[in-house]
Amino acid sequence: MVTAVIDAIAINGELPLTLVVLDEVQQYIGDDIDTAMAVQELGETCGEDGRLDSKLLFIGTGQSALTSTENLQRLMGRFTVNVQLQDTDVDSVIRKVILQKNESARSSIQTVIDNELGEISRHLRGSTIEHNKDDEKWMVADYPLLPVRRRFWEKVLPALDKTGTGSQLRNQLRIVHEATKSTAEQPLGCVVPADYIYDQIATKLLNSGVIGKDIYETISRLKAGNSDQKLQSRLLALILLISKLPTDIESGIAATADTLSDLLLENLQEGKHELRALVPKLLTQLVDDGLVMPMQTTVGEEYRLQTIESQQWYDMYRQQENELKANPQLLETYRSQEIQSYVRKQVLSARITQGNVAEPRLINVEFGPELPSEANKKLYAWAPEVPEKNFNALARGADPDSATIYIHVPTTQRDELRKAIVELKAAETTIDVRGIAKTDAGKEAYAAMEYRFKEADRAKKAILKDIFSQIQVKLAGGQEVEGENLAEQIQNAGKLASQRLFSKFKMADDKGWAKVYSRASTQGDPNALEAIGHNDEADKHPVCSEIKRFIGLVKTGKEIIDNFKDAPYGWGKDTIEGAIFAMMAAGVLKASDAQERPVDAKSLDRSSVTQTKFRPENVTLSKVQTIKVRGLINALLPEGQNCGANEEQSKLPQAIANAKQIARSAGGEAPLPLAPSTTVLTNLEMYSGNEQLQQAFDAKDEIETQFKQWQEQADLAKRRMGQWNELKTASRLCKDLAIHSTIAEQMDSIESNRSLLAEPNPISPLLKQVESALRDAITAKLSEYEDEFNACHRDLLDDANWAKLDGAKKQALLEKRSLNSVPTVDLSSSAAVYDAIEETSFEQWNDRISALPGRFDAALKDAISELTPKAKHCRLNKPVIESEEDLQKWLSEIEAQIRAELANGPVVPS
Numbered sequence: 001m002v003t004a005v006i007d008a009i010a011i012n013g014e015l016p017l018t019l020v021v022l023d024e025v026q027q028y029i030g031d032d033i034d035t036a037m038a039v040q041e042l043g044e045t046c047g048e049d050g051r052l053d054s055k056l057l058f059i060g061t062g063q064s065a066l067t068s069t070e071n072l073q074r075l076m077g078r079f080t081v082n083v084q085l086q087d088t089d090v091d092s093v094i095r096k097v098i099l100q101k102n103e104s105a106r107s108s109i110q111t112v113i114d115n116e117l118g119e120i121s122r123h124l125r126g127s128t129i130e131h132n133k134d135d136e137k138w139m140v141a142d143y144p145l146l147p148v149r150r151r152f153w154e155k156v157l158p159a160l161d162k163t164g165t166g167s168q169l170r171n172q173l174r175i176v177h178e179a180t181k182s183t184a185e186q187p188l189g190c191v192v193p194a195d196y197i198y199d200q201i202a203t204k205l206l207n208s209g210v211i212g213k214d215i216y217e218t219i220s221r222l223k224a225g226n227s228d229q230k231l232q233s234r235l236l237a238l239i240l241l242i243s244k245l246p247t248d249i250e251s252g253i254a255a256t257a258d259t260l261s262d263l264l265l266e267n268l269q270e271g272k273h274e275l276r277a278l279v280p281k282l283l284t285q286l287v288d289d290g291l292v293m294p295m296q297t298t299v300g301e302e303y304r305l306q307t308i309e310s311q312q313w314y315d316m317y318r319q320q321e322n323e324l325k326a327n328p329q330l331l332e333t334y335r336s337q338e339i340q341s342y343v344r345k346q347v348l349s350a351r352i353t354q355g356n357v358a359e360p361r362l363i364n365v366e367f368g369p370e371l372p373s374e375a376n377k378k379l380y381a382w383a384p385e386v387p388e389k390n391f392n393a394l395a396r397g398a399d400p401d402s403a404t405i406y407i408h409v410p411t412t413q414r415d416e417l418r419k420a421i422v423e424l425k426a427a428e429t430t431i432d433v434r435g436i437a438k439t440d441a442g443k444e445a446y447a448a449m450e451y452r453f454k455e456a457d458r459a460k461k462a463i464l465k466d467i468f469s470q471i472q473v474k475l476a477g478g479q480e481v482e483g484e485n486l487a488e489q490i491q492n493a494g495k496l497a498s499q500r501l502f503s504k505f506k507m508a509d510d511k512g513w514a515k516v517y518s519r520a521s522t523q524g525d526p527n528a529l530e531a532i533g534h535n536d537e538a539d540k541h542p543v544c545s546e547i548k549r550f551i552g553l554v555k556t557g558k559e560i561i562d563n564f565k566d567a568p569y570g571w572g573k574d575t576i577e578g579a580i581f582a583m584m585a586a587g588v589l590k591a592s593d594a595q596e597r598p599v600d601a602k603s604l605d606r607s608s609v610t611q612t613k614f615r616p617e618n619v620t621l622s623k624v625q626t627i628k629v630r631g632l633i634n635a636l637l638p639e640g641q642n643c644g645a646n647e648e649q650s651k652l653p654q655a656i657a658n659a660k661q662i663a664r665s666a667g668g669e670a671p672l673p674l675a676p677s678t679t680v681l682t683n684l685e686m687y688s689g690n691e692q693l694q695q696a697f698d699a700k701d702e703i704e705t706q707f708k709q710w711q712e713q714a715d716l717a718k719r720r721m722g723q724w725n726e727l728k729t730a731s732r733l734c735k736d737l738a739i740h741s742t743i744a745e746q747m748d749s750i751e752s753n754r755s756l757l758a759e760p761n762p763i764s765p766l767l768k769q770v771e772s773a774l775r776d777a778i779t780a781k782l783s784e785y786e787d788e789f790n791a792c793h794r795d796l797l798d799d800a801n802w803a804k805l806d807g808a809k810k811q812a813l814l815e816k817r818s819l820n821s822v823p824t825v826d827l828s829s830s831a832a833v834y835d836a837i838e839e840t841s842f843e844q845w846n847d848r849i850s851a852l853p854g855r856f857d858a859a860l861k862d863a864i865s866e867l868t869p870k871a872k873h874c875r876l877n878k879p880v881i882e883s884e885e886d887l888q889k890w891l892s893e894i895e896a897q898i899r900a901e902l903a904n905g906p907v908v909p910s
Contacts, residue, residue, distance in 0.1 A: 001042075002049045005056070015055045026062030095141050098177050106140055112189050113139045116268040123148045123262040126299075127252035129155065144183045145176065149194045152263065155251065159244045160201065160210055175200050189270070194263035198237035211240060212441050214307055218291060231264070232282050232291075238263055239292060239303050243447070254299045257283055293448075296423070297455040298462065310445035313434055317449065320426035334421045336385075338460070339409050340367050342468060346486040347381050352494035354502060355509035359572050361498045363405065363490070375404055377566040379497055381490065383407035392478070400477030403501030403567070405493045408472040413463050420460035427453035475500075502570030507542040513578040520581035524602040524646030528582040538586035543571070544579045548588065548616060557609035577609060585646065590617045590689025598688045600650040619690040625697045632700050636707060648693055656681050659707050666713035671724060671756035676710055713757065720756045723763040730770040733837045739773040771830045778825060778836055781845035786822045788849050792856040793819075801864050809866065817859045864908050872901060873908045 009018050022028070022039070029035045039060070046056055101109065113120070113136075120139075121131040129151035138147065153175075178200060179192040202219075205211045215236070222233035242255040253259065260283075261276045283303060286292040292303045293314050306314070324331060344365050352361040363379045366372060371382055382404055386394070391408040398404060427449055437446045473481045473489040475496060483489030498505075515531035526538070534541045539548050550563055560580065564571045583589040584601040591599050591612050604612060621629070626648060633643040636655035643651035660678050667675030680699055687695050696703070731747060734740050743766055749755075750762050796802050802810065814820045825840075826832040840848075861873060876894055881887050898909065 001045055002051055005046065006051060015053060018056050020056065020058050022058065022060040024062065025060040094173060094176050095138075097173060098180055099142060099145070101140065101143070108188060109140050109143050112268065113143070116189070119265075119268055119272060120146060120148075123265075124152070124253060124259060127259075129251070129253070144180065144191045146191055149192065149263065152194050152253070153197055155245060155253075156197065156241050157201075159246055160205055160241070187267075189268045190266055191268060193234070193266050195234045195237045195241070198241060202237075210244070212307065212444065214441065215240065215305055215444075228278075228282060231278065232286055234264055235260055235279070235282060235286065236291065236305065239305055243304060243444070252299075254297060254302045255304070256300050256302050258300075260303075295448075295452050295455065298459055302455075304448040304451070305444060307441040307444060309437070309439065309441040310448060313430060313445040313449050316433065317426050317430045317452070320429045321422055324422045324425055331418050331421060334425065335414065335417055336367070338417070338421070338464060339385075339467070340365075340383075342464065343367075343381075343383050343407060343409065343471075343486075347490050349487045350490040350494050352379075352491065352498060354495075354498045354505055354570065357509055357511050357513075357572060357575075359505070359570065361494060361502075361570070363494055363497075371404060376402070377501075379403055379405070379494065379501055381405040381407055381493075383409055385409070385411060387411060388472075391472070392474075395474040395476065396478035398476035398478075400479075401500055402476035403497040404476045405481075405490070405497055406474045406476065407490075408474075410467055410470045412470075413467060417460065417463045417467070420456055420463055423456035424453060424460055427456055498570070501567045503568045504546070505568075505570045507546075508569070508571045508575045510575075513572070513574040516582050517574055517578035520578070520585040520601045521604070521606070522602070524585050524600065526586040526646070528578075528585055537588075538583050539588045541579070543575060544583050544588070547576070547579050548583065551589070551614055551616060554613055554615045557612045557614065560614065561610065577606065580609070580614065584614075587617050587620065587690055589614050590649065590691075591615075592688055596688075598649050598653055598692065600647060602647060603650040615689070617690045619694045621690055621693055621697070626693070628700060629693050629697050632696060632703060635704060649689060652692060652696060653685075656684060659703070659710070662707065662714055663710045666710045666717055668717070670754045671751040672717055672721070673754045673757055676706070676713065680706060716757055720761070720763065723761075723767065724750075724756060727763055727767055727770070730767060730774070730834065733834065734770055734774055734777075736842055737773050737777055739769060743770055767830065771833050774833050774837055775827045777842065778827060778833070778845075781842060781849075782823075782825055785845065785849050785852075788852045789819075789822050792852050796856050796860060799860055799863075801867055802860060804867055805863055810863075813859050813862045813866075816862065817855050819855055819859060861908070868906050868908075872905060876909050 006015065009015065025039065029039060043058055046052060046058070117136070123146070124130050129148055131148055135147040142150065175197055179196050182196070183190050183192055198219075202211070202216065206213065206216045219233045219236050219240075222229040222236065225233075238260055239255045242253060242259070245251055245253060257280045258276075261279045264279070265272055265275060283292065283294075286303075287294055287306075290311060291306050293306045293310070295302045295304060304310070347363050347365050350363060352363060353359060354361055361379055363381050364372075366375075366380055366382045367384065369384055371380060375382075380403075383406075384391070384394070386408075388408060388410065391406065395406040398406070430449055431446070431453060434446070434449075437443050468486065471486050473483070473486065473493050475481060475493060479496075481489045481493040481496070483492050510532045512532040516528045519525040519531060520528035527535075529535075529538055529541055529544075532541075538544050546569070547560060547564065550560065557580070561573070561576050563569075564576050565573075580589065581601045581604070584591055584604070591604060591614050593599055593608065593613075594611050596613075599612065629652070630643050630645075630648055633648060633651050633655040636659045637643065637651065638658055641654075643655070660681055663678045663681075664675045667673050680702055684692060684695050684699065684703075727743075727747065731740065731743050734743065746762070746766050755762055805813070811820065825836050827836060864873075876897070877890075879886070879890060881890060894909075
């Protein structure tokens with residue numbers, strides 16, 4: 001493409017400076033995306049090709065809506081220099097081309113305009129396009145167009161024609177030209193009515209779907225009727241045009257009877273009064289015919305077009321409206337919610353803090369007829385719905401020291417507010433139920449109902465704004481509170497009310513309480529109050545004194561916190577807990593958990609403060625006493641645990657628990673004696689805090705002596721129980737021996753007498769007796785085994801077959817049957833004796849002895865198999881022989897049996 005351009009315009013190979021104008025490119029492109037892309041590609045290709053050497057310039061021309069459509073906006077990146085056609089340029093062209101006047105007529109026109117300037121200037125008064133002083137210098141030049149109507153067209157045309165072509169210069173020229181022609185033959189004073197443009201663009205609007213077919217046909221039908229019907233058709237056309245104006249831009253143009261009359265007027269000199277009287281009547285007739293519907297708005301009664309579908313919407317609206325009116329209780333709820341929501345929002349926006357520590361203060365809101373009972377403990381803003389006279393009496397009659405903030409919301413305009421709420425809720429429900437319409441008529445109905453909703457909302461807000469602007473704020477006693485707005489008044493009132501309610505806050509107003517808490521809780525520092533400059537005894541600080549006085553005999557942390565966070569104190573968490581922990585660290589307070597176990601400042605977790613019980617400490621220990629008690633605690637604690645400074649109160653219970661455990665382990669179930677008494681420790685547990693430390697100091701020597709005895713006895717019990725368990729095992733092992741009954745009897749005596757820890761040791765002799773008896777019994781069995789082994793071994797040696805083997809073979813066969821030697825048993829110690837009997841019981845020794853002959857026979861059989869591999873062992877029957885006859889019979893049977901076996905080879909009887 002670039003090559004073709006160069007070939008077309010180059011002169012002797014040189015490119016001249018060339019301007020390419022794409023005239024009316026907007027109309028050429030239209031809605032075609034492909035065409036827009038082609039134009040864009042043309043600009044990009046020629047603009048980026050260096051061969052053109054920046055000597056080719058493109059200009060695209062279009063009307064004022066060039067940037068109003070997405071399809072055209074894509075070109076703006078390539079056509080970067082924008083030259084916008086100004087409205088003054090359009091006006092200038094129209095005045096020169098169409099509205100140019102002969103000089104001879106100018107004075108007559110000026111006379112009419114001067115005479116009727118009052119009428120002209122009243123048109124659309126209050127709107128954004130109303131008459132202004134600058135209009136007067138152009139009135140003659142613009143005649144028969146009135147400036148207000150020109151501006152009306154300028155607003156309506158873009159709203160009706162989204163493509164922008166309707167507001168192009170040529171279209172404006174055409175419309176103005178046709179309008180001028182329509183008035184050219186009429187008397188001087190006749191002007192172009194505002195509805196004239198409807199006839200010029202109606203068919204196009206119908207084809208583009210901007211207006212529905214039914215309303216188009218209705219306007220056309222009335223236009224063909226009598227004079228009243230023609231005027232009705234013009235009213236409908238104007239109402240339609242006004243309804244198309246953007247609702248998101250406040251223009252002040254509404255289809256009221258006055259506005260419609262202003263725009264319909266055709267003759268400045270005649271018939272204007274008759275027209276203004278006729279228009280309301282015709283509108284009423286249109287309402288009766290169901291063609292338009294009235295709407296009450298902030299500008300008065302406004303009219304909207306009515307279709308079959310919009311009638312359905314309107315009927316539902318009326319139904320919702322009637323249902324709301326029939327439910328005054330619900331309406332009152334809605335009204336109260338609007339008032340209360342605003343007041344709550346303003347109260348919540350206030351950020352009230354008190355003192356140097358900026359303690360936050362929450363203002364509670366009450367709308368009921370009476371104040372809550374806790375109003376003397378918390379900040380309250382009270383807004384009762386009462387007349388102003390009653391409100392002033394309530395505020396002035398209240399205690400001047402009370403902290404209640406009185407808010408008066410005027411009770412005026414109740415009916416107006418309810419009416420606006422009814423219209424708002426009815427329109428809102430109708431929109432929700434009917435949903436977003438899809439047909440043209442439905443969309444019109446939806447837009448009308450949405451407009452009704454916005455108007456009702458605007459009316460409601462205007463009424464509320466007026467009500468809220470009259471709100472009064474006073475303090476109890478009648479003191480008025482200044483402020484630019486309600487939020488500022490609440491802010492100022494809150495500060496004053498906080499000073500009234502929390503009258504004792506000042507004594508605690510110090511930023512150092514967090515440091516006090518930190519020093520007391522982490523270090524157990526008895527001088528933690530130095531962080532706020534207090535160097536005297538802890539309970540002499542005003543805050544600590546108040547808390548200690550409240551505690552009395554005992555209070556939980558929750559009771560303390562709840563009391564001092566409310567009036568008249570209003571202290572923060574750091575203040576309350578800092579004072580508590582400081583007094584604990586200083587020995588002024590003592591604390592115990594839910595199980596009445598003492599805790600000190602270092603061991604008390606902050607999350608457990610509310611469940612902790614606090615009591616005043618009435619006992620004071622000297623430093624020497626505290627050190628000695630700490631030594632006692634360290635003596636009673638398990639090895640590896642130590643009590644540090646300021647930990648005595650929390651560690652002493654642990655030490656007592658450990659000492660009791662040692663005492664329990666010094667005795668127990670039989671045969672142990674009963675555990676020693678720990679009365680001295682039990683008595684100690686009846687106390688807490690410094691009083692417990694004092695009791696520990698007083699009983700220190702007794703506790704240390706008894707604890708030492710308990711430790712020694714516990715160690716002895718541990719050793720003796722080991723021996724006892726050993727004796728029970730030994731007794732079980734010797735159950736088959738004669739000594740067992742004696743041992744059992746002695747053990748029963750020890751258990752019944754609980755004499756395990758008696759001296760001399762009752763267990764040692766019994767263990768020795770059992771050990772000796774077991775050793776003797778095992779030795780006897782071993783000797784019996786050895787005798788049987790030797791006898792069987794001699795029989796084996798006497799056997800002829802065994803004698804045939806060499807020594808190595810014999811040794812191998814004996815090892816195979818584990819018969820190479822007599823076993824040995826270690827009986828050198830008691831443990832060895834128990835192991836030996838555990839390994840081989842007396843019953844097992846008997847079985848082993850009985851098995852020896854068989855094992856030696858098996859070795860002999862192995863020897864015969866070695867010598868005569870084919871020999872077969874023949875098991876002989878061995879009956880009881882009682883006579884010679886029995887013997888002969890048995891021998892005969894044996895002989896027959898052996899002979900039968902001999903037929904198969906050598907026989908070895910067994």
